[in-house]
Amino acid sequence: MIEINNLIKRYDNSVILDDTSFTFPSKGLICLLGASGSGKSTLLNMIAGFDSQYSGDITVGGTSISKLNADELCAYRRNNIGFIFQNYHLLSGYTVLENILLSCELNPSSEEVNRRNALELLNKLGLSQKADEKIENLSGGQKQRAAIARALISNPRIVLADEPTGALDRSNSNEIMELLKEISKDRLVIVITHDQNICNFADDVIHIENGKMISKDIDTQTDITGDHKLSLNMDIKVSAFKLGLKNFNVHLTRYIAVSLAISIGILAFMLSLSSGNIMENSISDFKEKNTAFNNGYIQGQDDGTVLKILNSDERIENVYYQYKITDVTLRLGDKKEMLTEKYPMPKATENMSYGTMPKAGQNEMALSPSLAKKFENDISNLLGKELTLQYGEKEYTLTISGIYNAGYDDFFVSSDIEQEFYKNVDGQKPHSISYDVKDFEDIVSVSQMLTNKKIDSKDSAKEVGALQSTFNSLNHLFFIVSILILAIGLFISTVLLIKLQNSRYKELGLLSALGFNKGSIQKMIVSENLLLSAMSAIFNAVLVGCAYLISMVFSISMVITLSQILLSILSTGVVVIVISVIASHKLIHTEPAVALRK
Numbered sequence: 269m270i271e272i273n274n275l276i277k278r279y280d281n282s283v284i285l286d287d288t289s290f291t292f293p294s295k296g297l298i299c300l301l302g303a304s305g306s307g308k309s310t311l312l313n314m315i316a317g318f319d320s321q322y323s324g325d326i327t328v329g330g331t332s333i334s335k336l337n338a339d340e341l342c343a344y345r346r347n348n349i350g351f352i353f354q355n356y357h358l359l360s361g362y363t364v365l366e367n368i369l370l371s372c373e374l375n376p377s378s379e380e381v382n383r384r385n386a387l388e389l390l391n392k393l394g395l396s397q398k399a400d401e402k403i404e405n406l407s408g409g410q411k412q413r414a415a416i417a418r419a420l421i422s423n424p425r426i427v428l429a430d431e432p433t434g435a436l437d438r439s440n441s442n443e444i445m446e447l448l449k450e451i452s453k454d455r456l457v458i459v460i461t462h463d464q465n466i467c468n469f470a471d472d473v474i475h476i477e478n479g480k481m482i483s484k485d486i487d488t489q490t491d492i493t494g495d496h497k498l499s500l501n502m503d504i505k506v507s508a509f510k511l512g513l514k515n516f517n518v519h520l521t522r523y524i525a526v527s528l529a530i531s532i533g534i535l536a537f538m539l540s541l542s543s544g545n546i547m548e549n550s551i552s553d554f555k556e557k558n559t560a561f562n563n564g565y566i567q568g569q570d571d572g573t574v575l576k577i578l579n580s581d582e583r584i585e586n587v588y589y590q591y592k593i594t595d596v597t598l599r600l601g602d603k604k605e606m607l608t609e610k611y612p613m614p615k616a617t618e619n620m621s622y623g624t625m626p627k628a629g630q631n632e633m634a635l636s637p638s639l640a641k642k643f644e645n646d647i648s649n650l651l652g653k654e655l656t657l658q659y660g661e662k663e664y665t666l667t668i669s670g671i672y673n674a675g676y677d678d679f680f681v682s683s684d685i686e687q688e689f690y691k692n693v694d695g696q697k698p699h700s701i702s703y704d705v706k707d708f709e710d711i712v713s714v715s716q717m718l719t720n721k722k723i724d725s726k727d728s729a730k731e732v733g734a735l736q737s738t739f740n741s742l743n744h745l746f747f748i749v750s751i752l753i754l755a756i757g758l759f760i761s762t763v764l765l766i767k768l769q770n771s772r773y774k775e776l777g778l779l780s781a782l783g784f785n786k787g788s789i790q791k792m793i794v795s796e797n798l799l800l801s802a803m804s805a806i807f808n809a810v811l812v813g814c815a816y817l818i819s820m821v822f823s824i825s826m827v828i829t830l831s832q833i834l835l836s837i838l839s840t841g842v843v844v845i846v847i848s849v850i851a852s853h854k855l856i857h858t859e860p861a862v863a864l865r866k
């Protein structure tokens with residue numbers, strides 16, 4: 269069945285198998301004995317096609333497996349080899365039946381037939397009661413029986429067992445060996461052992477000594493009658509996605525932890541971006557409360573120079589001279605008040621007790637508290653009431669928009685009304701200049717420009733500057749904290765993923781031993797990575813939704829735009845894919861024999 273010719277195996281400079289030849293029969297139980305490190309597992313790995321780095325030749329059923337490529341070797345294992353490991357190599361999280369059916373993923377029979385065969389086999393091995401039990405709940409002997417069932421389910425011509433009784437007590441060992449003896453009646457079973465007692469079950473015992481294979485029974489070496497041709501069916505019907513899904517389920521807790529760590533990190537980062545929106549909201553709040561925020565006031569005589577500077581600056585609009593006015597009469601109901609002189613005053617620096625400063629185009633006015641008290645004791649009641657202002661020939665009906673904190677009798681009117689007053693002023697020298705800055709962002713720089721030109725302006729630059737620097741510091745703080753959370757999230761999830769992948773070498777070695785080729789193992793891992801990425805994106809979407817709800821319930825002025833939400837979800841998915849591809853790269857590219865030894 270198996271012909272080994274002039275086999276030489278080296279690891280670096282040490283020769284493990286030294287130009288040895290041997291012919292295994294087509295059936296019977298052969299024990300491989302030898303000192304520790306003599307090369308028993310190495311030989312079994314080469315017969316199984318895990319390792320093809322050797323010189324010499326191994327021919328199975330008339331085909332030299334030494335010349336097969338990696339995919340052909342998988343097909344060879346799939347169709348001809350059943351492998352039983354010393355430490356069982358059963359997958360935790362899977363039931364006994366699922367572990368056995370794993371190797372049926374690759375055979376062409378229907379799921380129903382495979383299931384029936386598996387149950388029959390379990391019955392024969394005395395494990396039918398445990399079919400739906402999780403593998404980790406079985407005893408050592410039961411696990412080894414399950415591993416034997418998995419090796420036999422595809423009815424292989426050759427069964428290779430690497431110390432199948434190494435972890436079992438005497439009575440369990442004997443039971444397992446009787447089983448192997450039974451199945452060796454119609455196939456070749458090669459068993460590695462250190463135990464002379466086990467050799468009592470063998471038809472032949474082969475010793476590996478000084479790199480050579482030495483048989484005690486010469487007869488078997490010529491018994492190649494009834495040999496079978498090697499089967500190399502390359503078709504695989506395996507559903508890598510189904511397997512990926514199952515694995516994903518088995519490792520769900522760790523995958524959830526990874527997804528949460530990344531989603532929270534990215535959410536924190538996105539929230540820091542939305543702090544820009546918080547700033548915009550707060551600025552519009554500020555503008556709402558300080559309607560004269562963009563007004564500037566320059567007192568003193570002007571020969572036209574200052575007016576020219578203001579008019580020629582693109583950031584500035586609504587520039588006009590202000591004059592002292594006299595004999596203004598205010599009437600509200602039956603109360604009347606006369607101001608013999610009224611000087612223009614700076615608007616932007618006044619603090620409001622109630623309401624707002626008058627807005628342009630609104631026919632509004634704001635009063636100082638002492639003037640307001642002359643019309644009503646409870647000055648807050650005045651807001652919204654209409655007052656008649658008479659100046660010169662003209663009468664204006666103005667709505668009281670606010671009360672501001674000046675300590676003398678005074679008022680402000682909307683700038684358009686104010687400019688109406690000055691139409692009748694003639695021959696008077698201007699008292700001051702009023703101007704407006706178009707954009708909030710330019711208030712500080714315009715004030716700075718005037719200061720540089722030694723022009724003393726009363727404006728809200730101090731307040732606006734303080735607001736802007738608070739927001740800048742807040743933005744920085746948000747950004748640093750969110751980068752930290754993101755880095756911690758990425759670190760935790762990378763460590764978790766790498767640890768998870770490192771724990772899976774044996775699992776992938778096992779799949780390879782079962783005949784899964786590299787391509788289908790890669791597809792399975794890619795499916796898992798995609799599922800993880802989708803789950804993280806969903807978590808992120810849910811977290812963004814929660815953040816949104818919380819901000820609404822607690823009226824936190826947090827605004828996340830739709831594009832930021834989509835970006836957050838998309839980047840979570842992409843980041844997870846990148847991390848998991850990096851984490852699984854080594855795993856995917858590890859040779860099966862190396863994976864099994866890890």
Ligand SMILES: Nc1ncnc2c1ncn2[C@@H]1O[C@H](COP(=O)(O)OP(=O)(O)OP(=O)(O)O)[C@@H](O)[C@H]1O
Nearest residue numbers: 279280284302303304305306307308309310311862
């Ligand atoms: N991938 C490898 N790289 C380097 N050396 C290796 C590798 N695999 C095995 N060896 C070495 O080859 C020798 C034979 O190893 P092997 O596992 O085949 O021995 P064994 O007879 O099965 O031993 P044991 O009975 O202790 O399991 C050992 O010295 C081992 O350290």
